[in-house]
Structures are given as C-alpha cells and as structure tokens.
Amino acid sequence: MRWCCPLTARWKNWLSCPAREHCSSGKQELGWKGKTRTREAMTRRTLITSPLEWQLTSAPVSPPLIPVLAERGGTQLKMPRPVVLVDTREQNPFDFFRFEHWFAGIEKKALRIGDYSIAGLEEICVVERKDLSDLIHSLTTNRPVFIHRLRLMSQHRHRLLVITAALSQVKSPYPQTSTSPNRITQSLIALLAGLQVPFLCTETHELGEELVASYLYQVHLYHWLESNDYGRFLVDNDL
Numbered sequence: 001m002r003w004c005c006p007l008t009a010r011w012k013n014w015l016s017c018p019a020r021e022h023c024s025s026g027k028q029e030l031g032w033k034g035k036t037r038t039r040e041a042m043t044r045r046t047l048i049t050s051p052l053e054w055q056l057t058s059a060p061v062s063p064p065l066i067p068v069l070a071e072r073g074g075t076q077l078k079m080p081r082p083v084v085l086v087d088t089r090e091q092n093p094f095d096f097f098r099f100e101h102w103f104a105g106i107e108k109k110a111l112r113i114g115d116y117s118i119a120g121l122e123e124i125c126v127v128e129r130k131d132l133s134d135l136i137h138s139l140t141t142n143r144p145v146f147i148h149r150l151r152l153m154s155q156h157r158h159r160l161l162v163i164t165a166a167l168s169q170v171k172s173p174y175p176q177t178s179t180s181p182n183r184i185t186q187s188l189i190a191l192l193a194g195l196q197v198p199f200l201c202t203e204t205h206e207l208g209e210e211l212v213a214s215y216l217y218q219v220h221l222y223h224w225l226e227s228n229d230y231g232r233f234l235v236d237n238d239l
Contacts, residue, residue, distance in 0.1 A: 060207060063099065067214040070225060070234045077230065080104070082220035083119035084213070087111040094129065094209040102217050113152045114159075116212060118220045125158040125219050127212055131205075132165035132174075139187045140179055154195040158219045161191070161199040164208045170201065 070077040081104040086093050088110045096106050111117055114126035128149070130138060138146035153159045163170065170188070171181050191197050202208040226232050233239060 058203075063210050063214075066102065067217045068221065068234055070221060070230070072230060072236065077225075079221055079224050082121075082217065083107055084216055085109045085111060085117045085119055085122065087115045090115045090129070092131065092205075094205070094212055096209060096213050098209065099213040099217075102213060113149060113156075116216060118216050121158075121220065121223060124156055124223075125216070126153050126156045127160045127162060127215065128153060129162045129164065129208065129212070132163070132169055135163055135165070135170070136174060136177060136179055136184060139184050150191060150195055150197055154197050159197050160212075160215060161188075161197055162208050162212055163188075163199060163201045164205045165201060166203045167201040 070079065081102065083105045084096055084103050084107070086096075086106065086108050088108050094116070096103065100106065107119065111122065111126075115129045116127040117125050150161075153161075171185050173181060188199050192199060200211060202211055221234075222232055225234075
C-alpha cells in the first residue's frame with residue numbers, strides 16, 4: 001500500500017519506509033489488514049489428507065462380475081469369452097482362477113515373448129510381469145537380455161510391463177543392493193518414452209492379478225469389436 005508519509009512528505013510503501021518506527025499513521029492504515037491476515041492464518045485448514053495416509057487406509061474392493069460391457073443402441077453385445085495364456089516358464093504366475101467367469105479357460109503355453117497373452121492374439125498382445133527384485137536384476141545384471149525382450153515387446157500392438165510393487169518402493173533404497181533407485185526409475189521412464197512400452201505398478205501380487213486379467217479381457221473385447229465392424233468403442237459416445 002502506498003501512502004503519503006507525514007515525516008518525509010513522500011509517497012512510500014510503509015513497510016519499506018525508514019521512518020516507519022516513528023510513524024503511527026502508517027500503522028493505523030495497515031493495522032486492520034494485519035489483523036485480518038492473522039485471523040485467516042488461524043482459520044486456515046488442510047483440506048486434503050496426506051498421500052501416506054491414503055496408502056495406509058486403502059482397502060481395494062472386490063473385483064467386478066465383468067470388467068466392462070459393450071453395447072450398441074442400448075443393447076448388450078455378446079462377446080465370446082477369451083482364453084488366457086500363461087507362459088510355462090513363469091516362476092510366480094498370477095492366479096486367474098478368481099476371474100474364471102471372465103474367461104473361457106486358462107492355459108499354460110510356452111510363449112515366444114512375455115508371460116501372459118490371449119489365445120489367438122499372441123502376435124499382438126503381450127504382458128510381462130516383474131516383482132521388485134526381478135526388476136532390479138533385469139535392469140542391472142541381466143540388462144542386455146531384458147532390453148532385447150523389451151524391444152521385441154515394443155513390436156506388439158498391445159504391450160504392458162506389470163511391476164508388483166508400489167512406485168514408491170521402486171524409488172526407495174534397496175536393502176540388499178547398492179543399485180540406485182534412480183537408475184531403475186529412469187530406466188522405466190526411458191522404456192516408456194523410448195520404446196513406448198507402458199508400465200504399471202501394483203502394490204500387491206493380488207492386485208496385479210486383477211489388473212492384468214482385466215487388461216487381457218479388454219484387449220480381446222476391443223479386438224472382437226473391431227473384427228466384427230462394431231468400431232473401437234464400448235458404448236456409443238464413450239470409451
């Protein structure tokens with residue numbers, strides 16, 4: 001606020017005036033604002049809780065009966081259920097039996113690339129799963145082999161890397177290795193930006209099962225819609 005100082009006879013900002021200690025008029029002019037600001041500071045409250053609190057109190061709900069439905073003109077389309085393929089070399093595979101009503105079957109098969117796919121769509125759909133320790137090993141000791149696999153994945157229309165660990169864990173120090181979390185995190189970003197292979201972090205193995213099952217189901221659904229001239233959307237004027 002600018003005002004005319006009675007001591008210096010100049011227009012000044014009272015807070016920067018050298019004569020302010022001997023001046024009462026400026027204090028009177030600003031006094032009401034100071035009180036208002038104090039009251040505002042006292043009544044200010046945090047409206048959003050800490051993200052850490054969200055993580056500690058989160059409780060994922062049960063999976064849906066069906067991930068999504070496709071409709072045309074308000075009529076539900078009946079899509080044949082897909083068959084999930086699980087690579088025979090997968091050491092700690094997802095258990096999709098909780099979602100058996102989503103699929104016509106779950107089969108184990110030696111896949112050329114990746115850990116999961118859909119029968120008949122192996123050449124366009126691939127999902128690779130990594131837990132945190134495997135991810136660290138794959139991006140350090142076994143890096144050349146893993147990068148080669150990722151390049152092969154990038155040639156698939158539908159590709160996804162699933163990490164069964166929270167992103168905050170990926171970015172935090174690793175107890176039994178000197179590997180920098182920044183190196184692993186930036187490698188994932190390079191994977192996304194360079195090879196255009198998306199990655200998804202899930203807090204638990206079980207949550208990863210649900211998300212991968214839903215992803216495979218929807219990849220098959222969109223492919224079926226396109227193949228049958230329904231277009232690439234689930235509902236009119238929607239996704």
